[in-house]
Amino acid sequence: MSAADARRPRIGVLAVQGAVSEHEAALADVGARTTRVRAPEDLAGLGGLVIPGGESTTFGLVAGESGLLDAVRLRVDDGLPVLGTCAGMIMLATGIAGGGPQPLIGGMDIVVRRNAFGRQVHSFEAPVEVAVLGDPPMQGIFIRAPWIEQVGPSVEVLAEHGGHPVAARDATRIVAAFHPELTADRRLHRLFVEGIGQVAAGTEHEEDTVVGAQ
Amino acid sequence: MSDDVAGNGAQGATGTDAVKAGLARMLKGGVIMDVVDADQAKIAEDSGACAVMALERIPAEIRKAGGVARMSDPEMIMGIQEAVTIPVMAKCRIGHHVEAQVLQALEIDYIDESEVLTPADESSHVDKRQFTAPFVCGATNLGEALRRIAEGAAMIRTKGEAGTGNVVEAVRHMKTITQDIRRVVSATPDERFAIAKEMAAPLELIEWVGLHGRLPVVNFSAGGIATPADAALMMHLGAEGVFVGSGIFMSEDPPARARAIVEATTHWDDPDVVARVSRGLREAMPGLEIGEIADGGLLQTRGW
Numbered sequence: 001m002s003a004a005d006a007r008r009p010r011i012g013v014l015a016v017q018g019a020v021s022e023h024e025a026a027l028a029d030v031g032a033r034t035t036r037v038r039a040p041e042d043l044a045g046l047g048g049l050v051i052p053g054g055e056s057t058t059f060g061l062v063a064g065e066s067g068l069l070d071a072v073r074l075r076v077d078d079g080l081p082v083l084g085t086c087a088g089m090i091m092l093a094t095g096i097a098g099g100g101p102q103p104l105i106g107g108m109d110i111v112v113r114r115n116a117f118g119r120q121v122h123s124f125e126a127p128v129e130v131a132v133l134g135d136p137p138m139q140g141i142f143i144r145a146p147w148i149e150q151v152g153p154s155v156e157v158l159a160e161h162g163g164h165p166v167a168a169r170d171a172t173r174i175v176a177a178f179h180p181e182l183t184a185d186r187r188l189h190r191l192f193v194e195g196i197g198q199v200a201a202g203t204e205h206e207e208d209t210v211v212g213a214q
Numbered sequence: 215m216s217d218d219v220a221g222n223g224a225q226g227a228t229g230t231d232a233v234k235a236g237l238a239r240m241l242k243g244g245v246i247m248d249v250v251d252a253d254q255a256k257i258a259e260d261s262g263a264c265a266v267m268a269l270e271r272i273p274a275e276i277r278k279a280g281g282v283a284r285m286s287d288p289e290m291i292m293g294i295q296e297a298v299t300i301p302v303m304a305k306c307r308i309g310h311h312v313e314a315q316v317l318q319a320l321e322i323d324y325i326d327e328s329e330v331l332t333p334a335d336e337s338s339h340v341d342k343r344q345f346t347a348p349f350v351c352g353a354t355n356l357g358e359a360l361r362r363i364a365e366g367a368a369m370i371r372t373k374g375e376a377g378t379g380n381v382v383e384a385v386r387h388m389k390t391i392t393q394d395i396r397r398v399v400s401a402t403p404d405e406r407f408a409i410a411k412e413m414a415a416p417l418e419l420i421e422w423v424g425l426h427g428r429l430p431v432v433n434f435s436a437g438g439i440a441t442p443a444d445a446a447l448m449m450h451l452g453a454e455g456v457f458v459g460s461g462i463f464m465s466e467d468p469p470a471r472a473r474a475i476v477e478a479t480t481h482w483d484d485p486d487v488v489a490r491v492s493r494g495l496r497e498a499m500p501g502l503e504i505g506e507i508a509d510g511g512l513l514q515t516r517g518w
Contacts, residue, residue: 016480017243017264038481053240054264055300061262062480086240099299114299120323121346123233124226142226143236144301144323162225182236 009047009196012037014072016062018054018087022181023189030190040071048081048196051088051105053143053179056114059091060103073105082173083192089175090114090146097149108173109152116147116164116177128178130159130167133187140166140178147177229346234368237301237324237348238432241265241369241455245445245476246434248272248459251290252297254468261472265301265324267457268294273330273377273513274460274499283331285313288320295320303350308517309335311344318347324369325349327362329516330376330459337518342366352436354387354514356394356423357413363430364416370429372453373514374437377460379501381438381447383514388435388451398424437514440465440498442478442491449482464499471495 008031013023015036024034027050037043049072051059063069076082076092084092091104095111117123120143128140140161148165151157158174159167166177167188174195180188227233244264249255250272258266270286271279285306295302301323306313308327313334317325325347327340342349343366352373353359359370372391374384394413398420401409406424410417422430435453439445440461448456456479458472465471474491481487504512 015243017241019239019242021242022239038484054242055240055244057259057300058244058262058264058476061260062476065477119295119321120237120301120348121318121321122228123237124228125230125232126226140226141232141236143233143240179236182232182239 008033009193010035010045011048011050011193011196012042012046013050013052014059014063014088016054016068017058018052019085019179019181020052022179023050023052023085026181026186026189027193029186030193032193037072038068040067043071043075043080046075046080048083048192049076050192051082051084051091052181053086053088056087056090056104057102059087064103069103069105073107076105076107076172079172081192081196083189084173084175085179085181086143086145086177089148089177092173092175093148095150108168108170108175109154110148110165110168110175111150112146112177113149114146115144116149117142117145117162120144126161128159128161128166130188132158133191138178138180138185138187139183141182142166142178145177148175231368234348235431238350238369241301241434242432243480244455245472245479246303246455246457247462247472248457249294249463252293254463255294255297255302257469258462258472259298259300261469262476263300263472264455265303266294266298267303267305267326267459268322269305269330272460272463274379274464275377276330277377277502277511277513283307285310285316285331288316291317291320291322295322305331306340307331308333309338309340311340314340314342314345314347314349318345322347326371327351327367329373329513333516339365339517342368350434352514352517353391355390355413356398356429357415358517359391359429359433360413360415360419360423364419367431369432369434371434371436371457373517374435374439375504375507376437376513377502378438378504378507379440379461379464379499380504381440381444382504384435384438384444384448385451387437387514388448388453391429391433392452395423395427395429399427439475440501442471442474442488442495445475446478446482446488449479455479460499466496471498 435448436457
């Protein structure tokens with residue numbers, strides 16, 4: 001590995017279930033190295049973490065069992081930068097409106113509503129203006145998507161759709177209810193990775209994930 | 215595709231290819247479980263299933279009962295939709311576009327046009343492009359998969375042989391698709407015309423596969439998966455997730471087996487995890503040797 005490679009941030013993608021390879025491809029496009037995170041030890045040396053879309057109940061159960069959820073929570077509370085899309089956004093919320101209890105990572109001062117836009121036949125795509133990314137709007141792909149129902153003072157809303165916040169950030173976290181990883185638009189991933197800056201990546205498990213492999 | 219007012223006043227285009235195929239991407243690495251009532255659906259959700267398939271009888275029971283197998287009672291499907299927050303799928307008969315319309319009216323998250331039910335049309339499948347709800351279809355080889363995708367399927371599952379608890383057909387179909395893809399990738403452009411003809415698949419989809427080396431949509435494995443090791447095996451062979459039908463609720467301890475199959479699907483390349491979760495699950499479902507199935511009893515040969 002070259003010295004330049006070593007300066008590229010290494011980003012973990014939570015790989016319990018869901019759209020993992022899509023985020024790996026997006027992260028590679030913006031110059032990050034990626035690692036799949038399935039066990040607590042996979043978190044060593046990461047400069048950031050992506051929690052992909054998938055089923056949040058599956059994430060909570062499978063990652064809860066292995067101690068992975070607790071390990072992620074520790075690192076995230078400690079300031080590890082995180083990008084969460086759809087189910088990833090749900091996992092980072094402190095609460096779920098109108099929902100039963102389910103294991104979360106928490107830590108971001110938002111309350112979300114799961115499946116807020118309805119079942120799959122109501123899933124949709126629409127342009128979403130994300131002010132910090134400028135023009136043109138992102139093409140938001142909303143799949144059984146949640147929205148943000150309450151926002152605390154530490155959180156900045158980045159975008160709204162239909163009067164509901166659908167993207168937000170705080171000091172270390174960026175969340176979106178839609179799926180930029182399903183489009184070719186890399187601006188949100190770039191915003192995340194550039195925010196991490198030149199954080200020195202870890203030294204163990206250096207082999208890169210083969211991007212695009214299933 | 216249509217311009218529609220989504221729930222709660224949000225404006226956007228529903229039923230687009232990105233939205234239909236996108237949900238399948240969110241299911242990757244997960245287990246979709248057959249359930250016949252709300253209680254089983256809860257067990258599936260609490261075990262980490264990424265979706266459930268609502269049906270009146272699981273395939274092993276359909277196989278035993280004989281007769282015509284049809285779409286499930288909407289009442290029963292709605293009960294399952296009420297019980298869980300994960301996506302709910304349901305099956306329509308091959309070519310029965312009215313059953314598919316009913317399932318879409320019920321706001322089913324994915325429609326499985328399935329060979330497990332008795333086909334309604336002996337020559338045509340449903341024109342799935344006309345629907346807002348996405349479809350998953352079975353396939354035994356690349357040509358069949360691409361025909362279904364051309365008709366609008368947003369997800370493929372290898373057929374296997376449902377209701378047998380015997381993984382051999384699932385393995386055969388997954389390997390066949392992988393081998394077919396390798397053949398298309400290594401073919402010259404002019405050879406691909408001949409392959410398209412031979413496989414009875416649209417040339418442009420054959421060319422897409424040649425360029426990308428994979429199916430254009432997510433591909434799960436189904437039909438005969440009964441143990442955590444079966445699920446992990448299918449992931450090793452390139453499945454992006456698994457459907458488990460009779461394998462869970464025909465076994466002696468469904469919650470434990472469901473949980474174990476979910477773990478094995480996530481950690482398919484870690485034999486230590488597969489070993490740990492396989493311990494003490496009690497009896498799997500009774501299996502069926504494929505050779506013992508009477509002539510005409512194979513479900514995988516349904517569909518054209």
